[in-house]
Amino acid sequence: MSNFFPLKVIELENTTKDSVVVSFDVSQDLYETFDYKPGQYLTLRFNVKGEEVRRSYSLCSSPMLEEPLRIGVKRVKDGLVSNHINDQLKVGDTVNVMPPDGRFFVDIAKENYKTYYLFAAGSGITPILSILKSVLYTEEHSFVHMLFGNRNEESIMFKEELKKLQKAYPDRLLLKHTLSRPKSEWSDLWTSKKEKRHRKGRVDAACVKWFINEFPPYAQNAEYYICGPGTMIENTKKALQENDVPDNRIFTESFGTATTDDGSKGFDNARLVASLDGEIVKATIPEGKTLLRTLIEAGKEPPYSCEGGVCATCICKLKKGKVHMKNNLALDDKEVSQGYILSCQSVPLTPEVEIAYE
Amino acid sequence: MNMDKQQNWMHELPVAAYTSKEWFDMEMKHIFSKTWQFAGLVEDVPNPGDFISVQAGLNNIFIVKGRDHRLRAFHNMCRHRGTQLLRAVGKGKKAITCPYHDWTYDLEGKLISLPKQEEEFPELKKPLHECGLNLHEASVDIFKGMLFVHPDKDAPSIMDFFGSVVPYLGPHIVEELVEFQEKEGEPFYAKEINANWKIIVENYIDHYHLAHLHEGTLNMYDHAKAEFGWEGSHYWFYEPLVPDYLADVKNAAPYPLIDSVPMEKIGAYVPWLFPNIGITEGESTWSTFHAIPLTPDRTLVVIRTKVMNLSEWEFTKQYTKSAMSKVWQHYGNRGKYEGDASDPMASGDFMAEDVYACEQQQKSLQSPMFSVGAQAQRGEFAVAQFQRVVKEWIEKGKAHE
Secondary structure: OOOOEEEEEEEEEEEEOOEEEEEEEOOHHHOOOOOOOOOOEEEEEEEEOOEEEEEEEEEOOOOOOOOOEEEEEEOOOOOHHHHHHHHHOOOOOEEEEEEEEOOOOOOOOOOOOEEEEEEEEHHHHHHHHHHHHHHHHHOOOOEEEEEEEEOOHHHOOOHHHHHHHHHHOOOOEEEEEEEOOOOOOHHHHHOOHHHOOEEEOOOOHHHHHHHHHHOOOOOOEEEEEEEEEOHHHHHHHHHHHHOOOOHHHEEEEEEOOOOOOOOOOOOOOEEEEEEEOOEEEEEEEOOOOOHHHHHHHOOOOOOOOOOOOOOOOOEEEEEEOOEEEOOOOOOOHHHHHOOEEEOOOEEEOOOEEEEEOO | OOOOOOOOEOOOOEHHHHOOHHHHHHHHHHHHOOOOEEEEEHHHOOOOOOEEEEEEOOEEEEEEEOOOOOEEEEEOOOOOOOOOOOOOEEOOOOOEEOOOOOOEEOOOOOEEEOOOHHHHOOOOOOOHHHOOOOOOEEEEEEEOOEEEEEOOOOOOOHHHHHHHHHHHOOOOOHHHOEEOOOOOOOOOEEEEEOOOHHHHHHHHOOOOOOOOOOOOOOOOEOHHHOEEEEEOOEEEEEEOEOHHHHHOHHHHOOOOOOOOOOHHHOOEEOOEEOOOEEEEEOOOOEEEEEEEEEEOOEEEEEEEEEEOOOOHHHHHHHHHHHHHOOHHHHOOOOOOOOOOOOOHHHOOOHHHHHHHHHHHHHHHOOOOOOOOOOOOOOOOHHHHHHHHHHHHHHHHHHHOO
16 A cells, blocks of 8 residues: 655755755666656655654656656754754665655646646745746747745745756746745845846735736646645635636645644544445544544554645545545545545544545 | 549649639638638737637637636637627627627636526526536637637647748747738738639749749849748748848838848748748738638638837838838839739739739639649649648548548
């Protein structure tokens, strides 16, 4: 089920003060296993302070280029794993890694003629960078219009790499930065507003509207990719919808600690019946535990990776009872109405819950 | 098709292909309704809510811009009883309502309302946009500053169709140019010509005639140095200016030079994009040449011309410089025959010369004695190749029927 492979760290590079890019070596026999589409992520397993933890990180490398698998990891305040990676990881270390996965990706094809709108904020740049490089490198007729939000100049991940791409593809890449708290410089005093390299503010409704009005698509098959923390995704998506962008052209990947939990506690000591790998598992769900954690503690191996309600690896179907999902950033309304749930986010609302992993 | 073995022939096609309703209908079905069709210039649909509708072969298609500035294309007929939804050009649409029974669609083509739904259509129980009554989608895209539509919503990408000819097009950045209109809203040239659309295409791509029919009108271009060929279904052509004109082009050009064309690339780029749109990319003008078949022996030609986006004063200055240039004493405006300017062959106007030649050829197709006698192997190579491409599309279409 959970197939982890030991991969060796071959390079560590700080792209900002509080983030590191980790490169992994993939031996020839694992090339196919670790093949990926731009936008997908890796799941890493660590033992930190005696606890097994998994975290998913988007690949920022491009499968179209001859470059190692690369993830960008930004420190999260009090984050167990992100700080471990930033502080402890050394070149030569081996990390247990699951093959690439994820539903947020672009199908690159040489003959495509598209306009890609990429919206990134903070470390949300990682999958976006992979998409950006892959499109520019492979789809010679396609255009990229990208809006990248950060706190200030110093917190922009991959700043140099982005500059190089702008130079290499001036006709097909349009990149605008927006900074929520730019550091003022003396030179700003005699720089006219027009000449400023960035816009001030967050990636919010006004900014998104400005961006799509200012930079209309040339190739008319336009797609919109959004990745960032917390409410940035919802705000961007809503702004796009309000400007007539149809849902089937919008793709999102949520990051970090966003939680929409309303504090529902759930039903204590509910009975769980789960059909998993052809086995019927019965267990009692301890107070506050998710369906997924209940199964893991019962010694079972249900599929999962991010445990944050983002990746949908732990998807299963609810056959009986009701659950509350603390955070759902992966399933759309249609899937939910068909009874699909994220087991890593679900707590029971009824005395009995029956689920099936398909 | 006329199966008579005695039938007369053009190079690769029977004469009937230029005169019969049967061939015309086949072309409408298998060529004009299955290819990307020219629909205008990007500036024709400038703002969200603006739309245009165009006839593309058998299909009437409208293009509308959303607030996301992306264009959408739909077949211009109500899903109720087929009434045309939108007329030629318009602005500010937020929804599309059929004039007949007020069925209303949003800008994604989804049916959103209809009068007396519960009483008259009790069978429509699902949300309206799930009732299979949304507008039929079409495709729209932009290529070199031009709008194109395709009746199939899953049409192959426009770059699949035109991509291979791109390297042979002029370096002109069309979006920077503005349309030259003597009267606002009217194209530079529009005329119904009494000839089959293919006669007009063949004239456009015929290198052999340039030095002869147009000996006094297009002689500022160096026909001897012309380069041309085919890529996919499309024809490309380039020829430089004659040395005298090139030496004084900054003064002699009738309009300000197009600044996206570097001096070393200056010349006439004159491709023909299959099936019916030519581009004439010159030193001071950039034009589309749209041949719209009306009947087997009538074709509407619409030419739209773009020039540099400069003040009227700049154009006046250039006009004066051009008028004073010695170049035009030897080139560009002398008719083939002596005579009154109303005679196309004495007019000194190359379009009038072409129209004359096309209409005269079409007339002769009626003659039982007519047949193409011989083919210039280089100069008319493109004419025969174009006919082969037409034949291929027809045969491919019929095979899939």
